[in-house]
Amino acid sequence: MSFVPVAAAVLNQWVRILGALEKKINRQSFETWLKPTRFSHITDRTLYVRIPSAEFEHVGDRYADLISEAVDNLGLELDQVIFQVPPPDPNAARLREDGGFAPQPSHSLNAPRSLRNGAPTGNGVGPEQSRFDWNTAAQLNPRYQFDSFVIGSGNQFAHAAAQAVAERPSKAYNPLFVYGGVGMGKTHLMQAIGHQVKLRQPHAAISYVSGEKFTNEMINSVRYDKMTGFRDKFRTVDVLLIDDIQFLAGKERTQEEFFHTFNALHESMKQIVIASDRPPKELADFEDRLRSRFEWGLVVDIQPPDLETKVAILQKKAELEQTVLPMDVALFIAGNVRTNVRELEGALVRLIAWCSLHGVEITLPTAQQCLKQFIDTQVRKITIEAIQRAVAENFGMRVAELKQKNNSRQIVVPRQIAMYLAKQMTEASLPEIGRQFGGKHHTTVMHSIAKIDEQRRNDKDLNRTVNKLMETLG
Numbered sequence: 001m002s003f004v005p006v007a008a009a010v011l012n013q014w015v016r017i018l019g020a021l022e023k024k025i026n027r028q029s030f031e032t033w034l035k036p037t038r039f040s041h042i043t044d045r046t047l048y049v050r051i052p053s054a055e056f057e058h059v060g061d062r063y064a065d066l067i068s069e070a071v072d073n074l075g076l077e078l079d080q081v082i083f084q085v086p087p088p089d090p091n092a093a094r095l096r097e098d099g100g101f102a103p104q105p106s107h108s109l110n111a112p113r114s115l116r117n118g119a120p121t122g123n124g125v126g127p128e129q130s131r132f133d134w135n136t137a138a139q140l141n142p143r144y145q146f147d148s149f150v151i152g153s154g155n156q157f158a159h160a161a162a163q164a165v166a167e168r169p170s171k172a173y174n175p176l177f178v179y180g181g182v183g184m185g186k187t188h189l190m191q192a193i194g195h196q197v198k199l200r201q202p203h204a205a206i207s208y209v210s211g212e213k214f215t216n217e218m219i220n221s222v223r224y225d226k227m228t229g230f231r232d233k234f235r236t237v238d239v240l241l242i243d244d245i246q247f248l249a250g251k252e253r254t255q256e257e258f259f260h261t262f263n264a265l266h267e268s269m270k271q272i273v274i275a276s277d278r279p280p281k282e283l284a285d286f287e288d289r290l291r292s293r294f295e296w297g298l299v300v301d302i303q304p305p306d307l308e309t310k311v312a313i314l315q316k317k318a319e320l321e322q323t324v325l326p327m328d329v330a331l332f333i334a335g336n337v338r339t340n341v342r343e344l345e346g347a348l349v350r351l352i353a354w355c356s357l358h359g360v361e362i363t364l365p366t367a368q369q370c371l372k373q374f375i376d377t378q379v380r381k382i383t384i385e386a387i388q389r390a391v392a393e394n395f396g397m398r399v400a401e402l403k404q405k406n407n408s409r410q411i412v413v414p415r416q417i418a419m420y421l422a423k424q425m426t427e428a429s430l431p432e433i434g435r436q437f438g439g440k441h442h443t444t445v446m447h448s449i450a451k452i453d454e455q456r457r458n459d460k461d462l463n464r465t466v467n468k469l470m471e472t473l474g
């Protein structure tokens, strides 16, 4: 894009290589070993990549062939890629003129096509370089863009809010608090904000960090007396994207630090986006002053996708994989994978890999054959007993109480929800469900199901509870 300055285009080289590697490497290895790497700088056709610790030194070795292949396929003018560990003491580090840190004698890996890695021992990034660090687009997953996010009824409000924030950071909603269940697209959406801001303001300092990473970095900073660096790092960004904030529950010191980070950013009109698995009010073991700040801007939820959205997500993912996905196959997968989009994606990836391995086309019979075990496992897992246990746990009651002849509201609602889930998530007939709830008549079961069905449309909290239970069970 013509308005992206050269620096951003250069940064993109490692992002693009990562994008290519992500398609070739299994998700867990990618998340563990490649996602934490960061672009450092490029000098004389050598791309320098930062690795978080010496543990990652084998990355260059292990993925040398794939990196070479990606460099070739992308037509990048690079002779080598060097992996470097940042120096142990950032305060002692000196900033290079080009914003990187000096290459050090490296471990020669005999990697093909001149790819090798290295560990620096001296000069490196100092606190004054933190803004440079935040400019490395590699912190964001290149796949998590607005373009690749499918809008459906469950996420359209969250999507619109995210777009508004990306268009007018710190002016639309600050903070933006996005919550929803596992694999619903919270990370995708918040990273899309980061990409969009970056595109419009290439020099904006953007940080994406999980609650866990924030906590660990803080603990290490306290331990090694580097709190000044830690504070500089998080309080000087233009956009802070903090994921899985629920991880801070019960961690008083981290919450205190985050409270001050939040205040510093908010006061200087910097954008904060927070993702969580539950709304602020339900964040137990959180200080009230933090919970209330989370509600200062806009709180939006992402609800599980309906069938149409699931089909559209599958089509979009297939398109990104340059694969044609017949409609009957998309419907088959969408109908059998319940709510978690990550699992939906997993089923598709498995199908594509399986068909390519067996040299067959993607058709309904091949999908049924390939995904049989995957789907059976989902179905097998859900029994009425499992539903009763999950519901009882959710409402803080005993399973036996769900089966008693007690018609108090505290018992009736959970029981109705459990019956509803039994109908939705198992093959059991109405009389069978009735039997498992202490011998209720099948018309009582029918009434309960209809009641919850209706309430889900009108009562947001109840709907969320049902969705949460479905996710836990599914």
Ligand SMILES: Nc1ncnc2c1ncn2[C@@H]1O[C@H](COP(=O)(O)OP(=O)(O)OP(=O)(O)O)[C@@H](O)[C@H]1O
Pocket (backbone or CB within 6 Å): 144, 148, 149, 150, 151, 155, 180, 181, 182, 183, 184, 185, 186, 187, 188, 189, 277, 313, 316, 341, 342, 345
């Ligand atoms: N609406 C959507 N359109 C396209 N892809 C989606 C959508 N929702 C989720 N996904 C995909 O599903 C996967 C899981 O999404 P993501 O990691 O953003 O979920 P999450 O809500 O952050 O989950 P967790 O709570 O487990 O961190 C990602 O690959 C993401 O791209």
